[in-house]
């Protein structure tokens with residue numbers, strides 16, 4: 001995340017060693033923040049659509065892929081060309097070893113890869129729905145489709161607030177950061193003392209960031 005030591009090396013629940021940079025928690029197969037972050041992002045998208053006059057539901061029935069999985073959400077009103085919006089959100093880790101070769105060269109490449117993956121998986125929806133994958137990264141980059149939804153003129157027009165897209169983007173960014181924090185803390189052994197593993201100065205900064213995120217989230 002930040003290019004400095006943030007914790008003492010320790011072993012994650014999955015068996016991998018977490019080095020002093022603490023990056024492992026962001027891409028761990030047992031990441032503690034992944035599910036909460038995913039739910040949080042989808043709820044923000046749904047509530048934004050409802051606020052802007054487009055009711056939406058999460059995990060709609062009847063739109064399952066071949067493997068039985070459902071997209072994350074669908075608008076109940078037509079979104080474009082008489083077709084409802086269907087979205088599926090995902091957050092890839094910018095620093096995961098599998099993404100690092102591309103993400104180190106081009107910002108947002110991991111999110112773009114996630115978007116392409118989602119488009120292939122939901123190819124069967126094209127024609128009846130407006131499918132928009134919503135890909136973001138742990139370090140904050142957004143996929144082109146997420147940018148399109150974020151910058152959508154319709155969001156601003158419907159709410160009549162020129163800052164509507166800005167607020168939406170802030171909420172998504174906070175959800176990502178909260179997920180990152182939970183992922184990092186989730187690598188610690190159960191019942192461990194957090195202060196044993198984190199540098200005192202980093203811990204103070206970390207707590208201040210969490211508090212500020214909580215305050216911003218309440219304000220928004």
Ligand SMILES: [Zn+2]
Nearest residue numbers: 012014016028
């Ligand atoms: Zn792990």
